[in-house]
Amino acid sequence: MKRAIIVGGGLSGLTLAYVLQQKNVGLDISVYESDDRPGGKIWTEKNEGFLCEKGANGFLDNKPRTLELCKILGIDPVRSNENSKKRFIFLNGKLNALPESPTAFIKSDLLSWRGKLRMLLEYNAPKGPDDETVADFIIRRLGREALEKLIDPMTSGIYAGDPYNMSIKSCFPRIKELEQEHGGLFKALLKIRKQKKQHLRAVKQKEGDSKVSVAPGGTLTSFFNGAQTLTDTLAEKLGTRLNLGAEVHSITKNGNAYQVHTSNSTVEADIVILACPAYASAGILKDFDSDLSKPLSDIPYSHVSVACFGYRKEKVGHPLNGFGFLVPHIEGRKILGTLWDSSIFPNRATEGYALLRTMVGGAKSPDIAMQTDEKIISMVFDELKPILTLKADPDMVRIYRWQKAIPQYLLGHSAKLKILDERLKAYPGLYLAGNAYRGIGMNDCVENGYRLADEIIASLST
Ligand SMILES: Cc1cc2nc3c(=O)[nH]c(=O)nc-3n(C[C@H](O)[C@H](O)[C@H](O)COP(=O)(O)OP(=O)(O)OC[C@H]3O[C@@H](n4cnc5c(N)ncnc54)[C@H](O)[C@@H]3O)c2cc1C
Structure with missing residues (x-):
């Protein structure tokens, strides 16, 4: 039986492992995850009655794969509330509702x-x-x-x-x-x-006068207990195939087989999939092939911190009647935007409370994301106070810091991918997966997991 090792137990690695397992093609699959939990950037935490998302808070339902995966896993997705279709842009010092039709756009002063x-x-x-x-x-x-x-x-x-x-x-x-x-x-x-x-x-002609159901547009979708439901369920289905606290340091090759090295073991595999961030893959491949490692280390990441503020509703003057707002850089603010999570999904806050999730940092202001908790809290509060008419300090605060949060597809990214694809041809059985290459959304990670599973299975018969 051929052995496959997947390095990285985020959504990309877990999906790939699960799909390969489901296809039952006689592969012995293991996932090596350096952290002591699976999920990577998908991480839901319960704090004082609030359900805080440290990273992703959902996926759009206009691509079928993630929904398909949920169905196979037996988990029920929850669509965002109707109310949250209304989105805002903070412009000219105030919140402006994003127009929902061309006519509304022309009439708006956006x-x-x-x-x-x-x-x-x-x-x-x-x-x-x-x-x-x-x-x-x-x-x-x-x-x-x-x-x-x-x-x-x-x-x-x-x-x-x-x-x-x-x-x-x-x-x-x-x-x-x-x-x-x-x-x-x-x-x-x-x-x-x-x-x-x-x-x-x-x-309509085909179905007579019966009602036509148009395929849903993109509605943000998650789970009652948060986005981590998806990665937790995948991890559960993989059982002992998932190894936590197992950081891969390097790989070597002997004949057709790869040796995967962690700090306390070396395991042989026919197929190795690096489903960790590009900078981590670059480190693993450093002494293996610098022509592979170099373009990987050239993919930069933005730093982001997420500030979760929980409030008794009467302390917030704004009705929070929508999805939240984004802030264009020309406004000269420090925050990137705030999502009104408790207005988007159920079970994000206890009755009578609201949960606000603000992003800071990003490629234009990386230092802001890495400031101390105290600085981030006071900065976010000072900026949100006039926008949402906050009347007091929050009842619950959590700051989640992500150094190297999101890969940046800079101009020339597709050329980098071509170089990597070309170089990988020299190493049959070695693959790259994850959000650093062809899409960062949860949907992309799932879709690419399915696509790579097909590619690996096809390679088994050649
Ligand atoms: C703040 C934030 C908000 C986001 N919001 C959304 C959203 O609302 N909707 C959406 O669709 N997407 C969102 N995203 C993007 C989405 O969450 C990610 O693109 C996706 O979860 C990435 O999954 P991944 O498995 O490719 O990578 P990761 O989640 O980064 O997983 C990689 C895994 O590899 C492990 N690893 C690293 N090095 C090693 C090693 N040497 N050995 C073993 N394991 C290793 C890591 O510990 C990690 O678990 C958000 C991201 C962030 C940061």
């Missing part, structure tokens, strides 16, 4: 008239190069105001990143594809809308 008219020119903007920074792409197509007020906070919200050096192709591949396929974003939207209408008409 952008100046000049900025809105500039956006209309997108229709005739020429196609850009194969890749460029997020900022260059948006300025070229939609104008600088759209970048600063709309796309910059979105890049912060997802990557805690800087649009001026991130790659549009790697960070927002669908947006770049729409430009390449349809010649522009508005052109693409019009075509997609037309196709959707035609599809709906066809379905």
